[in-house]
Amino acid sequence: MTIDSFMNEAKSGMEKAIQHLELELSKVRAGKVSPAMIDGILVDYYGSNVPITQVANVSVGDARTLVIQPWEKKMLEVIERAINGANIGINPHNDGNTIKLFQPPLTEERRKEFVKKAHTLAEAARVSIRNIRRENNDHIKKLGKEHVSEDALKDGEAKMQDMTNKYIAQIDKHMDVKEKEIMTV
Numbered sequence: 001m002t003i004d005s006f007m008n009e010a011k012s013g014m015e016k017a018i019q020h021l022e023l024e025l026s027k028v029r030a031g032k033v034s035p036a037m038i039d040g041i042l043v044d045y046y047g048s049n050v051p052i053t054q055v056a057n058v059s060v061g062d063a064r065t066l067v068i069q070p071w072e073k074k075m076l077e078v079i080e081r082a083i084n085g086a087n088i089g090i091n092p093h094n095d096g097n098t099i100k101l102f103q104p105p106l107t108e109e110r111r112k113e114f115v116k117k118a119h120t121l122a123e124a125a126r127v128s129i130r131n132i133r134r135e136n137n138d139h140i141k142k143l144g145k146e147h148v149s150e151d152a153l154k155d156g157e158a159k160m161q162d163m164t165n166k167y168i169a170q171i172d173k174h175m176d177v178k179e180k181e182i183m184t185v
Contacts, residue, residue, distance in 0.1 A: 003140055003148070003156035010136040010160060014129050014167040021125040021171060025178050028118050033066040033103050035059070037090075043075065043082045052079055066101040073097075106182075114182045122175040126168055133164040 026036040035058045042049040052058060056070040056079060070076055076094055083092045083101070093100045106114070140156045 001139070001143075003143065003152060006136045006139050007156070007159060007163070010132050011163060013132040014163065017125050017128040017132070018167060018170055018174075020128075021121060021174060024121045025118060025174060028114050028121070028178065028182070032063045033060055033101065035066065037066065037088060037101075038068075038083065038086075041082050041086045041088075043078050045075070045078075052082065055079070061100065064103045064105075066103075068092075068099040068101070069097070070099075111182050115179050118175060118178045118182065122171050125171050129164055129167050129171070133160055136160055 023036075023039075026034060027039060035053070038052050038058065041052055043052055043055060045055050052068060055072070055075050056068045059067050059069075061067045068079060070079060076096070076099060079099055080092045080094050083090075083099070090101045090103055093102065137157055137160055140153055140160070143156075144150065144153050
């Protein structure tokens with residue numbers, strides 16, 4: 001393998017880390033509901049665990065209401081149980097046809113908790129990016145034993161650091177946007 005192939009591998013891994021962060025940040029509530037809030041919740045559908053979105057229509061009623069309308073009426077209780085079991089901090093309201101999730105207004109203290117959670121997710125993404133950098137730098141150093149010039153190795157490591165800095169800056173930007181979104185009343 002060459003230095004460029006390790007750079008491409010690192011870039012791919014870092015982009016996946018950013019995508020994962022974006023997905024996780026979308027699940028952090030910020031005063032308005034989003035179908036992403038229930039993405040990780042699975043329900044038992046004829047013996048298989050499937051996401052709620054595969055057994056129901058999920059839509060946003062208004063800024064604070066998420067409406068889940070199952071395609072089969074008997075799934076109402078199963079979905080309600082799954083939401084309660086997921087402990088997302090919102091109690092489902094079953095009206096016999098749909099399940100509604102009403103998000104209460106966030107208190108200042110609760111907003112700060114969500115900001116703290118978002119910071120934790122961002123730090124995990126930073127660690128992931130740094131691990132990718134370290135692993136690929138180790139691979140690049142091993143190329144030195146295969147008659148690659150020292151200048152090329154140092155250049156490769158410098159490019160890897162530049163790429164790492166770029167992706168960490170993206171994480172910081174996502175975090176700033178999310179923090180503003182959460183703290184906006």
